[in-house]
Amino acid sequence: MNDPLFTRTLLAWFAKNQRPLPWRKEYHPYHVWISEIMGQQTQMERVVTYFNNWIRQFPDIPTLAAASEQEVIKAWEGLGYYSRVRNIRKAADILVQEYGAKLPDDESQLLALPGIGPYTAAAILSIAFNRAAPLLDANVERILCRLDDIDQPVKQTTTRKLLLQRCSDLLPQDDARNFNQALMEFGALVCTPKKPACLTCPLQQHCLSYARDIVDLRPIPGKKEKRIDISMACGIIQRGNLFYIQQRLEKDVWGGLWEFPGGRIKEGESPEQAAVREIIEETEFQVTNLRPFATVVHHYTKYRVTLEAFFCTLQDNQLVEPVLHAASQYKWVTFNELSAFAFPAGHRQLIEQMD
Structure with missing residues (x-):
């Protein structure tokens, strides 16, 4: 169930503390899409640098579609996971041919594009179009596991279903863009994996793990992958x-x-x-x-x-x-x-x- 006090507190924190990320200037769907793909497995500081360089070279979808594969791969060099950029290039072709060089605001159409899965589609819908699509990334998982003191492995299927439902319940229908970003930003800056700022946390009164003094025990990780x-x-x-x-x-x-x-x-x-x-x-x-x-x-x-x-x-x-x-x-x-x-x-x- 939506908690109005929690929502107001979180949104007020975000309004005051959000980082000035370049794709937040206009929330252009193309910018949001590129930032989301770049942000997979990449630290935010590096994303900003690559994003700014990318937009200078490929300012819009038609320019991207007209570029060679080697040009886009070179622009991506250093970010790794190169299937991502090849899919971006393929999707740009489809967008030019079928959607007037614009990203659709329909989930099924987004999911049909190369490289766009459920999370990225939800991110584009909520952040670019302000649609009420819940977002569940690692930061949000951590926050919710601490808030609700969830005592089962965070990557377990049943846990993820529970967390996604919790996201949906909390999500304000008229301000999904700011709420989803606020949750992710809060996890990146306050409710961090190590040494979270619990003593000054504005959401402290809502946190069961803080009340029970077990914040450092949440979330419960899954099995660590062997190197x-x-x-x-x-x-x-x-x-x-x-x-x-x-x-x-x-x-x-x-x-x-x-x-x-x-x-x-x-x-x-x-x-x-x-x-x-x-x-x-x-x-x-x-x-x-x-x-x-x-x-x-x-x-x-x-x-x-x-x-x-x-x-x-x-x-x-x-x-x-x-x-x-x-x-x-x-x-x-x-x-x-x-x-x-x-x-x-x-x-x-x-x-x-x-x-």
């Missing part, structure tokens, strides 16, 4: 002042991005042996003169990837055209030209160290 370590090696092949790069196949992880050839280190292999083997398997190049260059570590979902890189050159009398077995195309480029291509995080770190 998987992966060791990889790659070769930075030089030919004079040129470097060899290749574009990953569309179906691959990081599909469409560019890379230096390489792959996983097999059991019993040294990193150097793995780099040579992977180069042969992927390009049929024979390389020589391997020199250790750098080791970088990056994270992807549940994986921690350690990548060891080696400078190398083609053996004498080698043709400079590869036989591609794991890429869609290749290029020989100068160091300065590398900045024009989108690379996975580990390879981009290598390029930064080459400077």
Whole structure:
């Protein structure tokens, strides 16, 4: 049931404390959509930077639809989860062809667009169009579990149904935009995962977990996903002042991005042996003169990837055209030209160290 005092208190807090995020200036549906997709698995500070750069490059849906896939992937470089940006690009095409380059305000039509699931559709409806669609993100889950002292794992199906219903019950029909944002903002700034500001919390009187002194025990997490370590090696092949790069196949992880050839280190292999083997398997190049260059570590979902890189050159009398077995195309480029291509995080770190 809606609690008028809770709603008034939360909205008053939001009016005074909300962050000046760029998509809040006009609540343009296109801006809301892009910010929501960028915000998945990404810290807000990074989202703001990427969002501003994106809107400068693609100010509207027709401009985005007219851009090449490589342009949009390059603009996304560093945010990861690249299927998101490919879906944005596909959705922009559909919006231009079928919706007059505008986002629809209908849930079923939004859900039919690539990359838009129930949460993103609800976010667009409530934040862009001020429609009464409840939103349940990690911040809201945490707040509600603490407010109601919910003592079951937060990601459990029955818990999520309970929380979604609670969101719906609390949601004011005429101010969904501000209420949903207020809940998420409150979780980001006040009711935080660690060291929440309980003593100064304006919602303190509504919180069962605070009254029972168990705030640090809520929400109850699910099973923690085990991290998987992966060791990889790659070769930075030089030919004079040129470097060899290749574009990953569309179906691959990081599909469409560019890379230096390489792959996983097999059991019993040294990193150097793995780099040579992977180069042969992927390009049929024979390389020589391997020199250790750098080791970088990056994270992807549940994986921690350690990548060891080696400078190398083609053996004498080698043709400079590869036989591609794991890429869609290749290029020989100068160091300065590398900045024009989108690379996975580990390879981009290598390029930064080459400077």
